[in-house]
Amino acid sequence: MNKHQFAILIPTYNHGGQVVNVVTEALKLNYPVIVVDDGSTDDTYEKLKHINTIHLIRHSLNQGKGAAFTTGFAKAVEFADWVITIDSDGQHSVEDVVRLVQSIPENKRPIMIGMRVMPSHVPWTSRFGRKFSNFWVWVSGGPKLSDSQSGFRIYPIPEAIHLEVQAKRYQFEVEVLVKANRQHIPVIEIPVRVNYPEQRISHFRPLMDFIRNSQTFYDLIIQRMFR
Secondary structure (H helix, E strand, O other): OOOEEEEEEEEEOOOOOOHHHHHHHHHOOOOOEEEEEEOOOOOHHHHHOOOOOOEEEEEOOOOOHHHHHHHHHHHHOOOEEEEEEOOOOOOEOOOHHHHHHHOOOOOOOOEEEEEEOOOOOOOHHHHHHHHHHHHHHHHOOOOOOOOOOOOOEEEEOOHHHHOOOOOOOOOHHHHHHHHHHHOOOOEEEEEEOEOOOOOOOOOOOHHHHHHHHHHHHHHHHHHHHHO
């Protein structure tokens, strides 16, 4: 099978109101599009199953964003060298994919991060969460970044798979950065636009995800100490 250079991966969970538009815009880029429905309980899957131009994979139960990435990467490696990840809540401008792709240095295979330029109305909790994550990614042995939580990225495949990230939920996105840095895989940030609609649906749970993040960073720091 001939490989495409890029594939788009869209993990989704209960985003029936936004995901079809995100998928429709992504298809305009003429890359293969993989959508992993991570056990949605709304009408997400019903809306997606009629789009016969995508690779649709469904988890029977919600397993987490990291698990959706793992499933999507395993599919993408069949026909692509790079995977572009886009969140399904509509916060990313698909047009910025072109900028991110064009910013990949020649003959390099980095992880590219769409560094979100936050509008002024973003809640302080989101700003604090980003700074918290950035600091602990660095302390854990990862790169020094401005937006370690961005889900808008480009991953080299199969390098990302071989990092053997353990986290199954949001923590995947910080663990992969630390493990990439340890393997000398460059991480490059490029500023991108972001849209935070007033009715945006987020599945981030501040208390539970703070605890999970803390555990992930603890484990990574311990690993760093004994490497």
